[in-house]
Amino acid sequence: MKKKLRIWMNRRSKMQIIALGFLCLILFGTFLLMMPFSARSGEVTDFGDALFTATSATCVTGLVRVDTWAHWTVFGQIVILLLIQTGGLGFMTVSVLFSIVLKRKIGLRERGLLSESVNALQVGGIVHLMKKILMGTVLVEGAGAALLSLRFCRELGFLRGIYYGIFHSVSAFCNAGFDLMGYQGEYSSLVNYSGDWLVNLTITALIFIGGIGFIVWDDVSRHGIHFKKYRVHSKIVLTTSTVLLFGGAFLFYIFESKNLALGLSGGETFLTCLFDSVTTRTAGFNTTDIAQLSDSSKLLSIILMFIGGSPGSTAGGIKTTTFLVLLLYVRANIKRTRGVNIFRRRIDDDAIKRASGVACTNMLLALTAALIICGNQALDLRDVLLETVSAISTVGMSTGITRELTAISQFAVILLMYSGRVGSLSMALSFTERKKISPYELPEEKILIG
Known part of the structure; x- marks a missing residue:
């Protein structure tokens, strides 16, 4: 039996194994959460x-059908916490931890899976990188x-x-957005801490560090603070993340100055706008009522959620590198320059193709799910779009419609969260990875574009 399983696994591509691993983890978590002792009521939770x-x-998303504190016992909460930690780091990373503890040799195939799991640039030195990550x-x-516990x-x-300090630290670092603040009011998240500097800055730092990526x-x-010595990848991530963080905060201030920020002190306004900017980048916590945001802020939230964090991190979205590469590609076309250049380096063509594929795939999935939900339920289109982009980008922000979704709509959102964590384009490629490439090319013909 073990031999057959090993042969079957060897025939699977790396992406298929990763996708299957996440699926098994989800099903195992579902089984544990359905147990009567996982719910405060002592009854079996609906499948x-x-x-x-x-x-x-x-999938470190944070969208919930039931309040985490009000519905689940401590056992259920710990199951959720372990799922967040394993899903955030990747189950392959956790398997390396056990291999290191048991002093088991890590084979070449496992190293390849690890490299794919964390989006490493190369297989060499992957185990050393895993130790650094852990x-x-x-x-x-x-x-x-420690800071939150204070x-x-x-x-x-x-x-x-x-x-509570441990739970929210893990949830923030893994960009999950699950909270235990239901004792202050169900689904309240961190609203009661909107003016708390310690909680806001700690959560913001955890989200930012977890979202920039292991590379x-x-x-x-x-290299410490020597920015010039960093890889181009790291330079792009840090530059883009910083601009989006403070640029997003400034725009939230502009859009909410006469809405939710009205009447707040200068310090609380700063914290609120900064937190809104960082949490929309795939964290899911909120210190303001998302449903009460202005339309312009909701649109900004959708844009920031769609971009998301950075590759090889606990965050989702199309990623900061994808966003910047596409912008640079558009600029190169407008200026009629050859290639996409940044930081005195040229971006390879495969990266540009992959960036286009990721952005288009995520957009199509989010819009398709929005069509399914709108066709199935009479919900506000703005709220539905925010929900679907939140799901595919594994953010967890919602105006509250998650609890109103029917079975069909729930399933659509579940598929979005799963695809968003595994990687929408990677998920699609996993079905065609082993297909043979045609040895010939069809005749070329020009078409009109734009």
Whole structure:
């Protein structure tokens, strides 16, 4: 039996194995969440709600059908936390941890899977990178948990405060957006901490660090603050992420100055706008009522969610590198220059093709799901678009319609979250990866574009 399983696995492509691994993790999580002792009511949780929650946690999204604190017991919450951590780092990364602990040799195929799992630029040195990722994760999440515990221990007591600090630190670092603030009001997220500097800045830092990607971590650990020594990838990620963070915060301030920010102090306005900017980049927490945002802010949220974080990170979206490469490609076409150049380097053509494929695939999936939901339910189009982009980009922001979705709409959102975490284009390519390439090309003919 083991031999047959090994042969079957060897015939699967790397992407197929990763997609299958996430699917198995989701189903296992669903099984545990359906157990009576996972719910506060002591009853079996509906399969649809359990599957939705397990998918959202594993795919580090944050969309929920039931309030995490009000519905789940501590056991259920810990299951969700473990799904977030495993889904955020990638199950292959977690498997390396066990291999290191058991001192088991990691084969070449496993190294290839690891490289694919974290979007590493090369297979060489992947195990060393994995050790850095695991160590960095422990340090960053530990620091975040300690800082958050300072606030929560004062409010909730020592043990519960530490538990809340750990849960929200892991959730923020993995860009998951799950929270345990339901005791202050169901689905309230971090609204009651909108003016709290410690909570806001800690969560913001965790989201940002988790969303820049493991390759950037490696560059920073090797070269410190010497920006010129970084890879072009790291330079693009850090530059684009910083511009989007502060540019988004400024636009939120412009759009909400006469709406949600009206009457807030200068410090609370700054924190709110900064938090809105960083959380839309795939985190899912919120310190403001998303449903009350102005239409311009909702559109800005959709744009930032669609872009998302960076490759090889816990974040989703089309990624910052994809966004910038497409902008540079448009500029190159307008200026009629050869190739796409940045930081005195030329971007290879395959990266441009892949960027186009990722952006188009994500957009088509989000719009198709929006059509399905709108055709199935009478919901506001703006809220539906925000929901579907939030799902495909594994963000977790919602105006509250998640709890109103029918079974068909739920399934559409589940597929979006799954595709968003595995990678929409990678998911599509996994079905054609082993197909033979035709040895000939068809005659070329020009068509009109634009």
